[in-house]
Amino acid sequence: MIDVGSTLDLKLEDTEGHPVSLADHAGVDNVLIYFMRALSCAQCNAHAQSFVRNQAxxxxxxVSIIVAVPEGVTEAAAWKAKKNIPYTVVVGEEGTPHQSVGLLKKVFGAMQQSGTVLVDTDGIVRYTHASTIPTTSFNSGExxxxxxxxKPVSK
Structure with a gap:
C-alpha cells in the first residue's frame, strides 16, 4: 500500500470514459479514494453508501470522494446508476486502480484487497488503510x- 507522506499519480478513467487525475484537485480540494474489492461485494457497497449518508x-x-473499482467501465457505469452513487466512479486506464497503490489479490490470488487513501490539496497522501477482509476495508474512526x-482550505 502507498505510504503516508508520499504523492500519488494515478491513471484513471471515469464511467464516461474521461481521464481522471488527482492533479485536477491540487489546491482546490482534498480527495478520498475508496477502492472497492468488487462491485458485487455487499460490505463494499455498504461502505460506499456510508459515504453518502455522512456527506456533511x-x-x-x-473532501471530494472517488470510488475506484476493479471491473471495467461498462460494469462500473451500470453499478453507479443502479446504486445512485453521486461520486466519480473510476477504473484504471491500464490494469486496475488497485494495482497502482499496491492493493493486491490475496488468499491464493482470489480475493482483491480493498482500501482507502486520503490525499490533501497539496497532493500528499495523509491516510491509508488496506484490508483483505471486506468488513475491515474502511475504518470510520480512523x-x-x-x-x-x-489543513483548512481557503474558499
Missing part, C-alpha cells in the same frame, strides 16, 4: 481523525 462530514473537510488533521 466530507463537505466540512472539503477516517474521522484523518479528516480532522487536514
Amino acid at each position: 462530514q466530507f463537505d466540512d473537510a472539503n 477516517m474521522t481523525a484523518a479528516l480532522a488533521e487536514l
